[in-house]
Amino acid sequence: MKASLFYRIASVLLLLFAAGHTLGFRQSDPSWGVDTLLGSMRSIHFDVQGFSRTYWDLFVAAGFSVGVFYFFAAVLAWQLGGLPAQTLALMRGTAWAFALCFAAIAVVSWRYLFVLPIVFSVVITVCLIAAAWLSARPI
Numbered sequence: 001m002k003a004s005l006f007y008r009i010a011s012v013l014l015l016l017f018a019a020g021h022t023l024g025f026r027q028s029d030p031s032w033g034v035d036t037l038l039g040s041m042r043s044i045h046f047d048v049q050g051f052s053r054t055y056w057d058l059f060v061a062a063g064f065s066v067g068v069f070y071f072f073a074a075v076l077a078w079q080l081g082g083l084p085a086q087t088l089a090l091m092r093g094t095a096w097a098f099a100l101c102f103a104a105i106a107v108v109s110w111r112y113l114f115v116l117p118i119v120f121s122v123v124i125t126v127c128l129i130a131a132a133w134l135s136a137r138p139i
Contacts, residue, residue: 003088006131007081010124014074017120022067088135095132102128
């Protein structure tokens with residue numbers, strides 16, 4: 001198998017992950033019993049460096065930032081998948097940094113999140129590790 005296939009698979013998964021995260025991170029289920037907490041996060045304002053913010057503002061900013069990062073990662077994986085093998089061999093530091101970044105995201109997901117982000121982050125990590133491994137060897 002070629003590294004480009006693993007990069008392209010990771011790219012599609014990352015695009016789905018970005019869309020799912022961006023559309024879903026603000027959702028809550030009434031059975032969770034967090035409506036009072038969410039109301040407090042939205043209603044209690046405080047000043048930060050001259051701006052009036054709420055914890056909900058910070059939560060939304062962090063959530064959208066993650067979605068933007070996943071979208072960027074999808075574009076990067078797609079671009080890496082289109083590079084010649086000789087170029088990928090020269091970029092092994094970038095390839096391994098990308099894979100390790102998602103390995104860390106998989107660990108964070110395992111520790112703090114739930115099944116869907118765990119599965120996505122683990123499968124993306126496996127694809128990126130396989131691509132990095134294969135891209136270190138020019139054809």
